[in-house]
Amino acid sequence: MAEVAAVLDGIARYVVPRTLDEALGVLAAGGVSILAGGTDLMPQARAGRVRLQPVLINIRRLPELTGIERAGGGIRIGALVTITALRDSALVRERLHLLWQACDHFASDQIRNVATVGGNLCNASPAGDTLIPLLALGASAVLAATGGTRRVPLGEFFTGPGRSCRRPEELLVAVEVPEPPAGFAGVFCKHGTRPALDISTISLAVGARRDGTVLRDVRIACGAVAPTPIRALQAEAVVEGRAADAATIAAAAQAALADIHPISDVRASDWYRREMVRNLLQRALSHVGQL
Amino acid sequence: MSVNCDIAFTLNGVPRRLAVPADMSTLELLRDQLGLTGTKYGCGEGECGACTVLVDGASVNACLMFAVDCDGRELVTVEGVVAGATGQRLRDAFVASGAVQCGFCTPGFMVQASHLLGQGRAGGEAEIRRGIEGNLCRCTGYRKIIDAIATAAQGGDHG
């Protein structure tokens, strides 16, 4: 019996497609595990948390999934772009600074050199570091299948811990980020027990544009405080069009507690996460008010 | 049992061609199949950096990389690093600074440090500390490792 299980568990076919069409054809046939950098897939498969399918497809050689470029009022980031490449990109640093900050805080040099933004999104951890700024920036996932391509706003993409609306036959090709308005600035912060290589206990991306004394285009996204990364829409509404004074900041932090649904787990209790959101959000908002 | 796949890659400058099971890690390929035991197995999950190798010039954790993904790439292990001038400078600096105690983390630090030196990212203590975030050492307290890397970055083992 053990031997039969081992046979069933093994990878029967390994494919390295050279074109997107070829890859989508393999996915359409079903029973496929997708390999990008492998920094989630390898440890998850080894620990038995995911089961490798009979076909392993390595998408690392697909040119259609690479590159960071301006396209149609936004910035298109290929799914295979690594965290190191995002961190080294002048365009990301200047125009998507929230995302850049998350990449600067990400894991370790060795992991950043391999981990892809597509893998981070498709792994769909509520603590995934690029998810929070990308959500705050209003990004969309570009999903391709043999039948065609669709765009899904990240607010609808995540459906639960480790789950997204990506269908098994779909490949994430890119993420498209609308260019933030001129003057948009923000801060990303994450809190864990160790500065490097730590899964966030909570993370926060806060951005806005200063218009005279008030803040506009306010965006607040939180990680690890709900089954998916979330936008704190009620907190955003409190700050929108107001000055970042002490009363507004306190009201926003209070409103955020209604946006989030934290759990207790090995990293922190739900009470602790609420307190962290309240405190970090106040700090981040007063910082953004001064940028 | 997973299917065997033929791969061809360069290992420490030498072209290699062999077959590996599709679910094997690069760390298992190096240690168990090729007998290159300089690369260490610490945690097997990306946390400790003892398995650091260079792939196409960038440092990566061999324990997280599928061996089949080595196909077409250039790998350098600690054995390859110490054969070069930077590696020798690093080795001498590690010895001179007393940066090695039990030595288990040393190969990973050597490979990561060679990557930092190659990229000009060992300019000062803060930069070195950030560069070695992915490497754990249970013995030295890091001070002497940082000193060693700084010394090697300055071009020698005596500063």
Ligand SMILES: Cc1cc2nc3c(=O)[nH]c(=O)nc-3n(C[C@H](O)[C@H](O)[C@H](O)COP(=O)(O)OP(=O)(O)OC[C@H]3O[C@@H](n4cnc5c(N)ncnc54)[C@H](O)[C@@H]3O)c2cc1C
């Ligand atoms: C020690 C360690 C530290 C870490 N630290 C952090 C951290 O600080 N912050 C953080 O956010 N994450 C962290 N991670 C998690 C991981 O590194 C990231 O999620 C990474 O971005 C995953 O990318 P990858 O290319 O390695 O994905 P893979 O492991 O290759 O893939 C991840 C998942 O997405 C699927 N997938 C990948 N690409 C696509 C695609 N284009 N289309 C469809 N499906 C796809 C795969 O099938 C798999 O299920 C850490 C992991 C480890 C091991």
Ligand code: FES
């Ligand atoms: S063995 Fe690879 S990081 Fe620890």
Ligand code: FES
């Ligand atoms: S010298 Fe022992 S772990 Fe670093």
